[in-house]
Amino acid sequence: MRIGAIKAYLLKEFKELIRSRLIILIYLVPTMILLLFGYGIRLEVKHxxxxxxxxxxxxxxxxxxxxxxxxxxxxxxxxxxxxxxxxxxxxxxxxxxxxxxxxxxxxxxxxxxxxxxxxxxxxxxxxxxxxxxxxxxxxxxxxxxxxxxxYNIAMHHIAIVQRNLFNQAMRDENAIVPGLIGLVLLVAPALLAALLIVKEKEYGTIFNFYSSPLTKSEFLIAKLLPVFLLHSLNIFILFLWSTYLFVVPFRGSFWLYWLSSEIYILISLSIGLLVSIITNRQIVAVVLTLIITIIPGFLYSGILMPISSMQGESYIEAHLFPIMYYNQIAYDTFLIGQGLASQKNLLYLGILILYSIILLTLGSLLMKKGMR
Amino acid sequence: MRVFYSVFMKEIITFLRSWGLVAVVLYSFTLDVYIAGSGLVITPRNVTVGYVDEGNSITAQKILAKLHPPEFQKPKRFLSQKALLDAIFDKKIMVGIIFPKDFEKKLANHDHPQIPIYLDSTAASQAYITLVYLQNILLDFSMSQKLFDLKIHKLFNQNSDSKMFISFVEMLSVITMLGIILTAIVFVKEKEDGTWDILLLTPAKSSHIIFAKAFSQVTIMLGGIIIALGFVVLEVFQAPLNGSFWAFMLLSILYLLTLAGIGLFIAAASQTIMQVAQLSMLIAMPLIFLSGAWTPIYSMPTFLQKLSLISPLRYYIEGSESIFFRGTGWEDLWGYFVGVTILGIITFWYGYKKIGKLF
CATH class of the missing domain: 3.40.1710.10 (abc type-2 transporter like domain)
Known part of the structure; x- marks a missing residue:
């Protein structure tokens, strides 16, 4: 592994991202999705x-x-x-x-x-x-x-002493916004990772890599590291929107939120890597990534329906996708605040790590240097 | 007119011959609408309930027996309050009910017993509906007869069948996305394939070409709408058509012209199909989410309410909902027609000017 070669390639990637103005989309799209969905999907009805x-x-x-x-x-x-x-x-x-x-x-x-x-x-x-x-x-x-x-009408009155845990005022923002972070961080990095590689394929510049002495792992690091770093910033941006604009309380440990989000981004960009292996056209890559990430991301995020009330196949499917595990931790850090004291969170963090390792290895094994 | 006709037919034929595009359009108008309609169920279902019964009371069992499927799963018994709370914190249980030791005794003595209920309100609206449901059940036990006899009628959709509604809204979203993309693509494809210069060389007037290309896509979209309505929304999900079909078609044509205008603008701004995809997403997503499709407009923050006034989809969705479900007559629909028409004229004129500059 040669640091110099990776550095040169990284520099090229960053310059390209800035010159092709893709960098705007990297920061605009996640924020846009959060704001649109956050304001646009309300299950409660006021007034x-x-x-x-x-x-x-x-x-x-x-x-x-x-x-x-x-x-x-x-x-x-x-x-x-x-x-x-x-x-x-x-x-x-x-x-x-x-x-x-x-x-x-x-x-x-x-x-x-x-x-x-x-x-x-x-x-x-x-x-x-x-x-x-x-x-x-x-x-x-x-x-x-x-x-x-x-009017003293006879009744033996049973009083309900109700306590709304985690979301005392029953605000819809609290219920939806943390789940959206899981959705955004699943879709956006995958999309960018897939595009960065497929773009070279479509333009034919991938042959520069095929014919250069650059090794496969060096190429992967150069392609995936920018995605990882750029989207790491989004973890903080999304956090600030949630806590300041939507006024969602944050009760857990920020470190846990940060750590699990970084692992989650790794999973997401591995999905993008896998997509880039099977496609050659950018437009196909975009459509495929969106289909793979948005639909399960939305259905199994727990935004629309709590996982505990799913039954049958959807309950099993929910466990196959990474978003369920991440959102458990996201909701915990925002609303509940148990952190790693809860066994379930610890387990789910482990599953996320395992998930990311498996997908990354799978992606780098399937990636071929040279034409298929 | 002959030019218009031949360009129009050329676009239709090109569309029919590119099987990939045909497949995408057909998929979006049939399967996609079907999947959305049958997959998304948002009403509270299978809510998990846990309880602690410290006094082993009979009334508690009676109350619990009223929590039945499909709304609730069979209540799970926990031995201590702590175990129940742990389960709620781990999100295994959504509702926790605690029957205190002296519950039965107090009930018999008319001593106002209390039942603590813990709700996981991370899903706020489900928690609220569950709470009301519980209140209703407990009220049956509290009074020999209720003071008010509530007769609740849901107009237009008595059984709250959400499938037909969601499939309908999904169809409108598909129309919005595809209407923009298809129009933009017929122009940008020429740019990408390098046939744009041939367009510039033809003796035909630019206005004829633009109008013919735009209208050909509007026609294709109309075909798609009829397929989606005929095969999925009206047939599979049995959505009612309480109003006039022709009112809906007319509203759709006006709305498609608005979309074509946006498509023209995007076509002028982008060089590759990839850029078309990006730009259309950036424009279509705000349109869809701020249109009142998922949130009622009056529940939104004030500045978004004002902003939604310039969203053509707002008028289209509200108008078509009224036509299909509320069965509103022509005399009450004119507002929607005016809204879509004015916005349509403005966007089409703007898009036309933008793309016209390239000729």
């Missing part, structure tokens, strides 16, 4: 637009509505008496939920302890509809308990 059809107009119905006005989840657009009018608003996509309080609401509640309420939810987006249904039910259950206590 649900509520139209109330209040046919009762009693003190009690007014009290009931207060439960909605004081919640960050709702905004009451207006109160009307016409159901047709409210439905029209939903059809125009200007409202999401209609709450109908029938005319005898107060009377029924006092006389028979049973009143009915009708709720219509815009179900065009099913997940959003379910979330909104949860909010409406939650608000109404609270109202019910208030009434029962106030």
């Amino acid at each position: 649900t637009r509520l139209v109330v059809v209040d046919e009762d107009r009693s003190t009690l119905s007014m009290k009931l509505l207060q439960n909605f006005t004081h919640s960050k989840y709702f905004q009451i657009l207006y109160t009307t008496t016409s159901y047709q009018d409210a439905l029209h608003k939903i059809k125009q996509a200007k409202a999401d939920v209609i709450l109908i309080i029938p005319a005898d609401f107060e009377k029924n509640l006092f006389h028979t302890h049973k009143a009915s309420l009708a709720i219509f939810i815009d179900g065009a987006f099913p997940l959003r509809a379910m979330t909104m249904q949860g909010y409406v039910e939650g608000a109404l259950i609270n109202a019910m308990e208030d009434f029962a206590q106030k």
Whole structure:
């Protein structure tokens, strides 16, 4: 291994990255993905637009509505008496939920302890509809308990003392952003590593390497080291966006986050290396890398669905991809803060190291100097 | 007109002969939409529940029996509070319920027993829905009858079938990506293959060439939309078509023209197909994520709400959702048509000027 040769090749790579302005993409794309997904994917719905059809107009119905006005989840657009009018608003996509309080609401509640309420939810987006249904039910259950206590209606009340661990305020940012780091650091280094090698293949300049005395390992170091170093900086950039812009708490050890991220980048660039071995065209390399990384990265990241609630084949598949192991550690360092005291984190860190070693060796073994 | 027609036909034939491109387009409009529709299930499913029952009470078992599939997995019993918490910290369990020793006794004495519940709220929305679900179950035990009788109706999609919706949104995303890329590629391919100079030499007017090339891709995209709708969205996932089909087609054509405009601009700016891919990603991703496809616009920060006003996809998605699911009539759709048309004219005019300079 000759340091001089590697140094010269490294210099060439860096100069090329800067001159071809690819360097902008290296830092723009991860940040862009984090910001877009962080702002663009919200599972919670704030300020649900509520139209109330209040046919009762009693003190009690007014009290009931207060439960909605004081919640960050709702905004009451207006109160009307016409159901047709409210439905029209939903059809125009200007409202999401209609709450109908029938005319005898107060009377029924006092006389028979049973009143009915009708709720219509815009179900065009099913997940959003379910979330909104949860909010409406939650608000109404609270109202019910208030009434029962106030008017001494007999019930043996079971109180839930609820503690939201790790994410006390149930902020969506906390739930999504750490998972996104795992996605970004899986996609971006793989893409860059694949491109750096396939570009030479497509332009034909790879023959410079084939015919030069440079050895395979020297070539790999020269190609992969820039990717590794440049994306190492992204670990910090993404961390700063998460903690300052999205205000995600960071409770764990920064060293663990850093170390596991570096190992994770190694895994990612090995994936890029493997892709570069089987493709000759840049555009194919891009598409292939995206298919391999983004889809499992998204499905098994735990952003949309916790791994523990997966079943059958998807549970097994989740364990095959590296993102699950990294995200366990990422979520731990951001929200939980157990660090290596937890056996599971230690195990997963080990798996990540093993994963990176296997992929790197596989990549360098399969890589051939010379035409296939 | 003859020039327009021959360039138009040339592009269609070139497209049909490059089987790789045909395969990609067909894949995106059929399998990709299908996979997204059948793969992504975001509603709470199989939530893992653990519990500690210190008093071995019967009521506790009754409550737990109500947590059943598909929403919940069978509750796991833990012997101590610490073991349960450890499992939650290791993310093996999402919800931990603790029944205290005197739970049964207090319940019998009307003494307001308390149940501590620990929620792993790293998945915030699932945690919230789970909590509401639990509250509902406990309420059944608290009162002989509920004070309010809630009649909840989900309009347009009573069963909350998320497959048809996600496949539909995925189709719109595919339209956005491909609409930009295809238009850009028909120009950049000529640049890359070196046939651009032949274009410059032909006696045909540049405007004819540009329009014919752009419209040929719009036509191909329309074909793709019909295939995706006919085979996947309407057929496999049984999405409803409550509004007018022609309103959707018209909105699509206007939207495709907007995309063609963006494609023209990208074609002017890039020399290789690789650059086209990079630039289209940079432009299409913000379009898709800030369009309200996944987050309601009114839940976004204010500056993003303002920014989304200039996203053509915002009008397209909201408009087509209204047509398909809400069954909105023409008289309430004009806002979407106006939005897409104005943005379409601006982007197409800008792209046309940019690419026109190269002729």
